[in-house]
Amino acid sequence: MPNATKIAIIDDERDMRQSISQWLALSGYDTETFASAEDALRVLGPDYPGIVVTDIKMPGMGGMQFLKKLMSTDSSLPVIMITGHGDVPMAVEAMRLGAYDFLEKPFNPDRMNELAKKASHVRRMTLDSRALRRELSDGGQLMEKLIGSSPVMERLKEDILDLGQADGHVLIDGETGTGKTLVAHALHAVGARAGKRFVLVSCASLEEEALAKRLFGPVMPEDNYLPAVEEARGGTLVLEDIETLSDASQARLLSFVNDEGTPPETRIVAISNLQDEGRTCEDALRADLFYRLAALRITVPPLRQRGEDILTIFTRFTEQFAADYGCEPPQVSAQEAAQLLQAPWPGNVRQLFNVAERAVLQSRRGSGTIVSLLMTDHQEMRPVMTTEGKPLKEYVEAFERMLIDNTMRRHRGSIAAVMDELCLPRRTLNEKMAKYGLQRADYI
Known part of the structure; x- marks a missing residue:
């Protein structure tokens, strides 16, 4: 569907609300209908993920009172008002109170679709901005x-x-x-x-x-x-x-x-x-x-001073990109883990982010290796290395931790599945998880 935005349609006339719903649904919108403003208010909260299309003249709570209620709950919610002949002054007053726009009956369905498209874009921008503000305050x-x-x-x-x-x-x-x-x-x-x-x-x-x-x-x-x-x-x-x-x-x-x-x-x-x-x-x-x-x-x-964090971050990035591209994240070998740990990373986390995306893309095509992404032309395609060596034990432990972490994530904390895949007895797996600070609860 080209548009995932919800549209709430409120009209006391059954044929009218069904007609609007069918037309907008054909355009790719997720519509829901209500026979009264009172019914709609039970659903339309301050972060409603969509827009509202409502008639002005309705029994019970009318469109103008309904609009005021909506604006008091969420003043940025786009509300498109539908008005009958002769009610244009009332529609203009509605816009003064915060309505997004209005349509006069009988209206052109293409005009309805155009307004819905614009209002939906405004709503998505508003909700994205709110989410960002919440994240920045959290x-x-x-x-x-x-x-x-x-x-x-x-x-x-x-x-x-x-x-x-x-x-x-x-x-x-x-x-x-x-x-x-x-x-x-x-x-x-x-x-x-x-x-x-x-x-x-x-x-x-x-x-x-x-x-x-x-x-x-x-x-x-x-x-x-x-x-x-x-x-x-x-x-x-x-x-x-x-x-x-x-x-x-x-x-x-x-x-x-x-x-x-x-x-x-x-x-x-x-x-x-x-x-x-x-x-x-x-x-x-x-x-x-x-x-x-x-x-x-x-x-x-800098990233090169962060030890096995490099593997943790790389795994997190590849999982994110794999989800975006609809594929499995690449499996990291012991050699590749060592190369990731030894690379100097002059571009730091931003460079690691780019390497992770390229690793997912080439894995999806079934070609290339992570090591190949860490090669440089000016060094005759040899792996880039830091001058600060690490004991073999550190590389082995970092790879082991990453392997258990990845397997636990993939199996969502199923100890039996992890034991089977890694061919480890229960006691050994428990000891290694304790050693590396891995908790089963974090994966469930």
């Missing part, structure tokens, strides 16, 4: 996205929880692709500003004049936005690539920071990528601004 969900239990990741999570409760500005640095923006989201979500605005500006993506206007204004009425320092008032302002700010913008930002006082009304989280270039953020910013922004500091660890 510190637990965001912390779960920081996958891994290596010492450096445990320390990072502790830093986020500690600094999230503090008031000072924060500098986040680290190599490209390590997840610095995700850390900024998490800092906001676990702190006192979780319910306030979270505004992100990429300093490197705008020309100097446009960036200054976006950050500080002035803006014209037709621009339809506030300067970032005003939009984020009381919340969190994240400045990506802070090191690209010009001297003039640094001066204006310092003035804003000084005016905020202590503790600041608006927290600034500055993100720097300069480690990649052999310089630091301190080199790029004026000293007084740097020390204000770096009152608190988090360095996100």
Whole structure:
């Protein structure tokens, strides 16, 4: 079906509501009908996954009163009103009260379909935005996205929880692709500003004049936005690539920071990528601004320092891509697990994400290996290796943990099925799960 959006159709005339339902169903919509507004209100909650088509003239609760009830529950719910001849002024009043649009009987079915398509798109955008806002305000969900239990990741999570409760500005640095923006989201979500605005500006993506206007204004009425320092008032302002700010913008930002006082009304989280270039953020910013922004500091660890987290993340990514592409995730051999652990990962988690997708795609075609994805042309197709070796025991244990974890996931916690596939006695499997901190309950 091209459109999965629900459409609630309310009309006291049975033939009319069935006619509208059949026409919209043929266009791919999931329709449900109601003979009265009272019946519909039992179903239409604030996050109803669709739109409403309702008649204005109905016995009992009329369309206008029905609209007011809907708007008081969810003011962004698109409601298309159907009106008879002579009721256009009433329909115009309905739009003033929040209706999406109206159709006058007899209406063109194509016009109905066009309105439904537009309203459904608006509804999907609204619900997606709500879901994102909820996720960004849910510190637990965001912390779960920081996958891994290596010492450096445990320390990072502790830093986020500690600094999230503090008031000072924060500098986040680290190599490209390590997840610095995700850390900024998490800092906001676990702190006192979780319910306030979270505004992100990429300093490197705008020309100097446009960036200054976006950050500080002035803006014209037709621009339809506030300067970032005003939009984020009381919340969190994240400045990506802070090191690209010009001297003039640094001066204006310092003035804003000084005016905020202590503790600041608006927290600034500055993100720097300069480690990649052999310089630091301190080199790029004026000293007084740097020390204000770096009152608190988090360095996100590179992937190569995260040990067997690499296998955990890779498995999570391949499972996600396999679900998206409708296939099974690739099986990782011991050699491939060792290669994944030894690769230097200059692009960090973002690079691992790309390798995981390519691994799923080539596995679906039945060709290629994970090792082949870790080869480089400039090294005569030899596997890339880090200079920091690990004891064989560590590779074996990391592979063993990944293998048991993957098998438990695949069999949804069935101990008998895992024992059978891995040819392990119950006691040995229990001992290894205890050793690697794997709990059966996590897979059921």
